[in-house]
Amino acid sequence: MDEKGKIAKAAGVMSAATFISRVLGFIRDMIFALYFGASGLSDTFFAAFKIPNLLRELFAEGSMSAAFIPVLTEYRQREGEAEARRLVRITFSFIIVVVGLICLVGIFFSPAIVTVIAPGFLKSPEKFSMTVLLTRIMFPFLLFISLAALVMGALNTKKVFFVPALAPAMLNITLILSIVFFEAGAERPILTAAIGVVVGGFVQFVFQLPTFFKNGYGLGLDANFSHPGLRKMSLLLIPATMALAVSQINIVVSNILASYLPAGSITYLFYSMRLTQFPIGIFGVAMGMAVLPSLSEHASRGDFGRLREDFSFALRLLFFITVPSMVGLIALGKPIVNLLFQHGRFDYAATQGTVQALYYYSLGIWSIVGVRVITTTFYAMQDTKTPVKIACGAMLLNIALSLYLMRPLQHAGLALANALASWVSFFLLMYFLRKKLERIDSRRIIMSFGKIGLASLVMGLAGWALLHGELWEQSGNTLIKTVYFGGTALLCILVYSGVSHMLKSEELHYLYHTVRGRFTRRSDR
Secondary structure, X not given: OOHHHHHHHHHHHHHHHHHHHHHHHHHHHHHHXXXXXXXXXXXXXXXXXXXXXXXXXXXXXXXXXXXXXXXXHHHHHHOOHHHHHHHHHHHHHHHHHHHHHHHHHHHHOHHHHHHHHOHHHHHOHHHHHHHHXXXXXXXXXXXXXXXXXXXXXXXXXXXXXXXXXXXHHHHHHHHHHHHHHHOOOOOOHHHHHHHHHHHHHHHHHHHHHHHHHHOOOOOOOOOOOOOHHHHHHHHHHHHHHHHHHHHHHHHHHHHHHHOOOOOOHHHHHHHHHHHHHHHHHHHHHHHHHHHHHHHHHHHHHOOHHHHHHHHHHHHHHHHHHHHHHHHHHHHOHHHHHHHHHOOOOOOHHHHHHHHHHHHHHHOOHHHHHHHHHHHHHHHHOOOOHHHHHHHHHHHHHHHHHHHHHHHHHOHHHHHHHHHHHHHHHHHHHHHHHHHHHOOOXXXXXXXXXXXXXXXXXXXXXXXXXXXXXXXXXXXXXXXXHHHHHHHHHHHHHHHHHHHHHHOOOHHHHHHHHHHHHHHHHHHHO
C-alpha cells in the first residue's frame, strides 16, 4: 500500500472510531438537554466544563500531539526502540508532576478563574458559587485526559489509531450512565454530571492501556527531566500550547460575552458548536492525527517532495468530506437541532437560538479543518512558532468582530466572528506554508475545492427543499422525523456523489477505487 493509501486508511479508521464517540457524545447531549434544558443551571455546567476542557486542549490532546509525536518518531528512527520507550516513561512522570500541580492550583483558584471566564455570573451569587463548585470537581479530569493523550500519541507513532480514537467514547458512556442512573437520587443532579466527567477521563486513560502494553510500552516512573528528548519536546510544546491557547481564547471570549446576553445564550453556543465539531472531529482531527506520523517521517528524512504531495492529498480529501457536511448543517440545521435536542425542557425557542448560532459556526468548518492539516504540516517540520503567530492575529480579529457583531446578532454574532477569524487564519497559514515549501500544489487544491463547493451547493438545495416545513417546529413524532430525515440525508449523499462524478472529482475517483479494491481483495481470499 502506498503512502496515500496508508494515510487514507488511518484517517478512515480514526474517523470510524471518532464517529462512534461523537454519536455517543450527541446521545450524551440529548440526555443532558432532556434533564437540564437550556437554562441558567445548564449554563453553569457548560461554563465550568469549558475551563478543564480548555486546559485539556492546551496541555493534553492538542499540544501533546504537536510536540510528542514528531519527537518520539525522530527518536525511534535515530536512537532505537528502547530509547523511544524510555522517553515515553519520562514524559509520563513529567505529566504526573506538572499537570498534577496545575490541577491543585486550579482547584484552589477556581473562584478567580470563574470570575474571568464568566464575569456575568457575578450578578447571581448562587449561579457563581455553583459554577465554582463544578469547576473544582472537574479539574482532576485534566490529569487523566493528559495521561490518555500521552498513551494516544505513543500508539499513533506505531500507526495504531482505532483504539486511541475510540477512547473518548468511554468518557461519553460514563457521563451518560452517571446522569441516567444517578441523577434521580442525587440531591443536586448537576454535581452527578460533573463527577461523571472526572470518572470518564480516568476510564478513557485506562481503556487504552492493554493496547499500549501490547505494543511494548510501559508506565514506570523515570524522573530524568533533563533528558534531551523531553527538553526538545518542551521547546516545541511552548509555542504549540500558545497557539492552542489562542484558539481556545476565542471560545472563552465568546463565553465571557455570552454571559452578558440573555439566559440560554451560552447553552445555544455550546450545542451549535457541538454540531459543527461533529464533522471537524470525525474528519478534521482524524486526518490531522493520521497524517502527522507520515509527515513527521518525511520531514525527519528531508523528503519535502513527498511531504508536499501527502499534504495536498490530505487537504483535498478532507475538503471533499467536510465541505458537504458544512453545507448540510446550514441547509438542514433546524431539522437536525429539532430531532436531536427538542425534547423535555429544550423547547422550540431553544431550537431557534441554537440554529441561529449553528448557521454561522458552520461557515467556518472548511477553514477550521484546513487549519488543522496545515498546522499539522508545520508541526511535522517541528515549526510550532509560525502557527502561534498567525493564531494570535486571528484571535485579535475574533475579539474585535465579536464585540462588533454581538450587538446586532446577539449570540449568533459571536459564532459568525469565530468563523470569519478562522477564514483569515487559513489563508495566512497557506501563504506561509507556501513560502516554507516553495510550492504546495495550490492550483490543484483550488480546482478541487471549486468542484466540491458546486456539488455541495446542489446537494444543500435539494436537502433544504425536501425538509423545509412546519414539522420541524414541533416536538414529538421522533420516529417519523428520523425516517424522513434519514431518507433525505441518503438522497443528499447520492446527489453529492452524482454531481461530483459529473465534475470528474479526483477525490471521489480515489475513494471509489480504494473501496472497490478492498472488496475485491476480500472476495479473492
